[in-house]
Amino acid sequence: MVGLGLRREMLDPLIESYPKQVDFLEVAPENWLILGGALGKKFKQLTEQHNFVCHGLSLSIGSPEPLDINFIKELKVFFKQHNIKAYSEHLSYCSGKGHMYDLMPIPFSEESARYVAERIRTVQDILEMPIAMENVSYYAAPAQQISELDFTNLVLEEADCELLLDVNNIYVNAINHGYSATEFLKGLPSKRIRYGHIAGHYNEAEDLIVDTHGADVIDPVWQLLREAYQIHGVFPTLLERDFNIPAMSELLNEVNTISTIQAEQSKRESA
Template sequence: MDLKDDGVGLGLRRSLLGSLRAAPAGTFDFLEAAPENWIGVGGTLGEAFAGLVSRHPLVCHGLSLSLGGPAELDETFLQRLRRFLDTHDVAIYSEHLSACGDSRGQLYDLLPLPFTAEAVAHVAARIRRAQDVLGRRIAVENISYYAAPFQAMDEIDFVNAVLAEADCDLLLDVNNIVVNATNHGYDAQEFLRALPSARVRYIHVAGHRDEAPDLKIDTHGAAVSDPVWALLAEAYRVHGRRPTLLERDFNFPPFAELVDELDIVRRQLADAGHGARHVA
């Protein structure tokens, strides 16, 4: 099922299953799930998942493909993933522009890649192969990071080079731009404006934790901050309206508070459609 440009979505987390199933029609427009958490799941949980995604468009955001890692791509997993995406008519599949494993297995973290021409060639080739096996374009997400080894180019130049060489799409994470701009001392709006609008498939917005004036931690466990809301409004102005997902992975508030944040996204999308600016 396709997504509308003004659609708002929530993560299909097990902790939210009851609230998502009970939510009135129109509360959210689409759902996002990590396929690793749902492939092969049956029983009551599997039935709840199938019921939700039969009624709402689904996007999938992967956790374990390790597009930039040194180990061989797991093509057995890619084949299972393709069947899952096809079975559930998944609108978009995305992954992180990162590494999360080595030759010994999963490292259970999203590690930044070197910002080098060699890394561009390496990850772009793996993205192209993943797209071939999956039979679809994928979107890669600009990740948050705290250490940045081997920076032969700026982050924005690295991201844009990967998108061009892999000929893939972008999952634009607005919170990650705010986090990285603070932690690494660059201009968030300048970074945002330098991204290619034509490749932006959908947007993530999330909360973070302020450790210090110059240190933010990407947590997905807090309400969205004012700087992130402001940059989201700018993203719509610069790149146009896109389906937008509110990410929350733990420390869940009452469901009504998540709906209130979705309403802020809806207002910003509506204002963007009328050529207006809205800052929460």
């Protein structure tokens, strides 16, 4: 299965001619929760006809502040209204005493992993559904005591939640922090992967990549997706594009690349 991140400017093209190669769409629920009028009607039209998942922006699972229970309850209503198939969030935080417009790294420690896992369990209990936590890109690791991989796996196990495997984030972090992307992939639990993300990024320097979702996917990231399928089997994968959004035909070229790589791996597995 192959997905595409839905942005508002895509609404009319998708309603007029929905591409058969797109199996599901993904939205940030915060952008659609209270949307009414013509845009709300168009969104409802799409959710009634196609498969949707949600990828949140503001759950702030690692925040030192209490969870926003009212927000989580609003999400639950929204998910039912639009028959949302899955919900994912970032393994990070974006709020303290106020809301920050960036994803901040959670300290890699056993203590913080257990703290985050407890909060994930609370969210899952309220929603009455599992959530998938995304391995995020980060540019500093404050108060790090264990590896990113050990931290991620401890959260997944303690929370008994799912994983949103972001292939581009693994590539970005591997370059920025000097570890093997392949070994990181091998260390993740196949059984917990709900779906995956792939996206483009910006090269700030040879040893500094910024995860922007604003460019085409590069060949090394496509190759890492192939490795991910070889290690974990084929899993649903979604193309993210948040900025510099090209024509739908160009987006579909990358969607088709995902489909091709999935088909190649499936053929190997059945041989």
